[in-house]
Amino acid sequence: MSVEILAADRFGWRRNVGRGIDTLATGDPAAEAAVRNVLAASQASPATLARAVQEVPGHFAVIAKGQETGCAIVDHCRSSPVFLTDDAVSNDAHLIRLRRQLDKPDRVGIEDAAMAGFVTGRRTLFENLHQLPAGSLALWQGNSPAIARYRDYMPTAVKTDSEDMLIEAFLAALDDATKRTIQVANGRPIWVPLSGGRDSRMLLSKFVELGYDNLHAFTYGPPGNDERRAAKFIADRLGVPWSFVASRPTQMREFFASNERSNYWDYCDGLSAVPNFQDLLTLQKLRQSGTLPADAVLVNGQTGDFISGGHIPANLMSSDLTPDTLFEAIVSKHFSLWHSLKTQERLSAVRTRIFDQLDVKPDEPLDRDHAVALYEQFEFDERQAKYVINGQRNYEFLGLDWSLPLWDSAMVEFWRNVPVAMKFRQKLFVTALARWNYCGLFRNFDPKVGHWSxxxxxxxxxxxxxxxxxxxxxxxxxxxxxxxxxxxxxxxxxxxxxxxxxxxxxxxxxxxxxxxxxxxxxxxxxxxx
Structure with missing residues (x-):
């Protein structure tokens, strides 16, 4: 069966037809070139495709079709999603649903979305419409695609280095990731959404330290909020121009009722996750005022707190753990949007799906490190890849480029092998930043951000x-x-x-x-x- 590429006109995606190969791709051109070479040599297999993109440093997604073979592959964190059926693949879930007339609701997917805000695994809101999970590829050589996982977030070789060596390795990885973003920006203005937290502060400080001078920071939120004061102090200390845009409930109400918001949801949701507004209205105002240049590169701090261990639940740090301890931690974090939906029947079904996805046997004990690794793997695949990182669609919807240095491939590779004890409560991360302490912003400086302003x-x-x-x-x-x-x-x-x-x-x-x-x-x- 020949797979059909259904291409939507979306920011950053490009079409390339030549040498008998048709590609639709976004992100690092090295990934597209590598996939085309594999198809041109008639050597396509899950293993050859995985090897071809394994060393690609940037984010990417590639859809390709040769004479006899079709394939699709997303990067380690699914920074740009891909959707598929048995005989079609696309960069737009709505387009493929329309062309293949997929109107039957997926009850499991809908239940996930209602409880968590995203659809787990390969499902979407509609039956027979699938999404490629993070670090996965699809290969068409018969009547349906073979799906393979070529990279995950489970530890491969937990580091045994000293704390000093780990700190040195982390700071080196941070340098390399930031330099890659600088290379991509290539002199264009880098705009950083700056909060009072460590992640965005760290990135802005690193850009300054590395000598990139075409920088601007901005903050948004209710007037008089604590983030505003902290961000202004940080930007002033670093000598970086800074803007604040106040969010107004009336403006959000007007936007939410508009056709533009409806179009935005269609653009972003992939029929698999509630769209993340993030800084959309703020950037829209900055663009309309002429403050934000059209060639700006947006660089946010997503999501240093997760990869550095900040989401590890305290109840998984015990030595006496069962699969149900893990399940309860996952439900508490990810399936609790509505308390009334957490019925015994629904939770039993969710438990079965999670254990199947993580390959957990419900009657076998778990040690601490394995339980934490499974918890982080689930969040990596689901909330981070499908909801948090999908916030990059904000920028694309406005025609803006972006970079995610904290989701850099080498950065993720480093953190997944850091010992649990060094990740819990971000111990290594906080210690490393305090030791670096650029411009005095990481030691004895911890701005308190309250909920009320x-x-x-x-x-x-x-x-x-x-x-x-x-x-x-x-x-x-x-x-x-x-x-x-x-x-x-x-x-x-x-x-x-x-x-x-x-x-x-x-x-x-x-x-x-x-x-x-x-x-x-x-x-x-x-x-x-």
Whole structure:
């Protein structure tokens, strides 16, 4: 069976036909060249394709078709997604669904999306429409594609080096990843979304240290928020121009009701994850004002806290672990958008899927390091690749280029083999940055970022009184009802306070409401709220 390439006109993707080979690709040109060479030599197999791209340093996705063989391959973190059926492959899930008339809902995929905000494994919201997982390839040589995983996040050889040697190796990997971004930027302006956290601060500092002077930092959020003060201090200390764009609930409400937002969701969701607004409206304002150049390269800090161990749950650091301990940690982090959806029946089905995906036997004990590795593998494949990294679609939707140095292949390779004890609570990461301490920004400098800003801080007064008179539980219930006015007020704004209040005890955060609306707009139902 011949596979058909269905190409959508999307930012950064290019079509190349020659030597009897048709390719659709994005990212590092070395990956496209390597795949074309394999097909030209009539040597296509999962092993030859994997070897061909193994040393490609940049991010990429490649779809290719030769005389007898078709293939598709995404990089280690699925920075640009690819979608497929038995006889077609595309860079756009909506296009392939339309052309193949795939209208039957995938109930398992919808359940994932309602509980987690993304669809796990190869599924999407519709049956027979699949996505390529991170570090995977598809090869068509018969009636259906063979799917193979060529790279994952499980440790391959846990490092036994001293702390000093590990710090030296991490800082060297950081240098190399930053230099690769500088090479890609090639003199173009690099714009860094700057928060009060370590990741973006580290990248901006590294660009300055390496002498790249075409830099600009920007921060966004509610007026008067703590991130703004911290970011301004950091930018001033580094001598980097900085802008702040205030987020306004009214602007988000207007945008959410617009056709542009609908188009944005179609562009970004891949029918597999709720779109991540991230800094979309901020960048749109900066572009419209002429402040942000059209040739800028966006470089965010995604996602240093994950790869350096910041997401490892404390309950997995015990010596007495079972598969259900791992399952409970995964559900708590990833399948808890709506408390009401966590029924025994649903959780039992999710448990089976997770254990199958991770190849875990429910009656066999787990040691600490293996449990942590499995937990990080699941988050790497699912939330990070499908939701967090998919935030890069923000930039592409606006016609902006991007780079992800903290998801650099060598950087990821380093961190997956760092011992668990050195990753837990980011021990190695924090120690290394404190030792580097560029411009005094990483030692004895830990800006506190609160949830309440501006006039919203007023809720703290009655919350203290409620705690003193009625106890912590009532205080917590009151603050939950006030979250609408907190740090994420613009994300809640499209739904109004009445809708928020009605669901306050059930939902987890704004993504709960956004996921429910996203599923509904696809003509489906996740039975939440």
């Amino acid at each position: 501006g006039l919203a801080r007023a809720v703290l007064i009655p919350s203290r009184l409620i705690r003193l008179s009625l106890g912590p539980a009532r205080r917590d219930a009151f603050l939950r009802q006030m979250l609408y006015f907190g740090m994420y007020r613009d994300q809640y704004a499209p739904f109004g306070y009445a809708e928020f209040y009605r669901n306050a005890r059930d939902l987890r955060n704004p993504v709960s409401l956004l996921s429910r609306e996203w599923i509904h707009e696809r003509g489906l139902s996740g039975d939440a709220g």
